Amino acid sequence: MKFFADTAEIADIRDLAEAGLLDGVTTNPSLIMKAGRSIHDVVAEICSIVEGPVSAEVAALDTEGMLAEGRKLAEIADNVAIKVPLTWDGLKACRILSGEGRMVNVTLCFTANQALLAARAGATFVSPFIGRLDDIGLDGMQLIEEIRTIFDNYAHIETQILAASIRNQNHVRLAAMAGADVATVPPTVLKGLVKHPLTDAGLAMFMNDWKKTGQTIL
Ligand code: G3P
Numbered sequence: 001m002k003f004f005a006d007t008a009e010i011a012d013i014r015d016l017a018e019a020g021l022l023d024g025v026t027t028n029p030s031l032i033m034k035a036g037r038s039i040h041d042v043v044a045e046i047c048s049i050v051e052g053p054v055s056a057e058v059a060a061l062d063t064e065g066m067l068a069e070g071r072k073l074a075e076i077a078d079n080v081a082i083k084v085p086l087t088w089d090g091l092k093a094c095r096i097l098s099g100e101g102r103m104v105n106v107t108l109c110f111t112a113n114q115a116l117l118a119a120r121a122g123a124t125f126v127s128p129f130i131g132r133l134d135d136i137g138l139d140g141m142q143l144i145e146e147i148r149t150i151f152d153n154y155a156h157i158e159t160q161i162l163a164a165s166i167r168n169q170n171h172v173r174l175a176a177m178a179g180a181d182v183a184t185v186p187p188t189v190l191k192g193l194v195k196h197p198l199t200d201a202g203l204a205m206f207m208n209d210w211k212k213t214g215q216t217i218l
Contacts, residue, residue: 001176002052004184006164008035008042010049012187017049024052026127026164026184028083028107029059040076047077053125055105057083058093066093074102081105081124086114091121098122105162112146119151119159125182129165130175140165141174148179169193 002023005016008031016022025046032039043056056076058069066089070082074097081103084090094104098121105125106118110133118126128147130140144163151157160181166172169192175183185193 001180002182003190004052004055004162004182005190006031006166006184006186008032008037008046009187010035010042010045013046013049016187016190022050022052023182024054024079024081024184025050026055026083026105026162028055028057032057039073043073043080044076047079051079053081053103053105054079055081055083055107055125057085057107061085061087061089063089063092063096066090067096070097070102070104079103083107083127086110086118086126091117094118094121094123098124107164110143112143112150115143115147115159115161116150119157123159125160125162127162127164127184130163130171131165131167133165134167141171141178144175144178144180152179 003021004024004026005013005022006026008027013025035042046054056073058066060066060069066084073082074080082097083105084093085108086106094106098104103124105127106123107127109115109126109128115126128143133140147161162182162184163175163180164184166183166185168189172183172185
């Protein structure tokens with residue numbers, strides 16, 4: 001499973017990219033608002049840091065507006081993935097933009113049928129929102145499982161399942177078990193994946209015992 005960072009915060013993206021573990025970034029209008037910068041400037045800076053796909057979301061709600069905005073966003077860098085919402089207009093825009101050879105991430109997916117339409121529209125990625133389904137008492141991970149089952153029934157479907165709206169480490173683990181192609185993860189959750197108290201305690205014990213040997217390796 002590939003790891004994307006779900007943020008527009010440059011410092012967090014730089015930290016994760018320097019670890020060599022970052023395969024891409026997703027942004028959305030709320031994350032751009034939080035970053036407090038122009039979408040063009042922040043997406044351009046992200047694309048200069050991360051080689052993988054960087055999702056930048058259109059703000060238009062009609063197909064023609066999405067096409068104009070999507071093509072404008074795609075001018076920022078070759079690794080921009082145009083994000084469109086899972087609406088009829090978004091699907092029409094996805095069909096045209098993917099037909100132009102552009103990466104498209106169809107977002108705000110909440111049902112397997114929506115994901116099937118996104119795949120039919122030629123989406124590069126479809127973003128099922130796990131956390132927001134959990135937030136209303138539904139089973140977000142079941143959606144990932146259903147989409148994986150459906151996509152695996154058809155060899156011609158190349159659309160990648162980009163597990164989104166991830167709230168915690170269990171979401172990451174379960175999305176991987178369900179076969180998501182990508183997980184887009186908030187930096188705090190992504191950085192937290194490495195932590196375990198037994199790892200810390202075990203390392204302290206190793207270092208203590210190594211010190212007693214009086215040896216050096218170099
Ligand atoms: O960026 C798409 C998605 O990951 C946002 O999820 O629910 O945390 O706003 P959420």
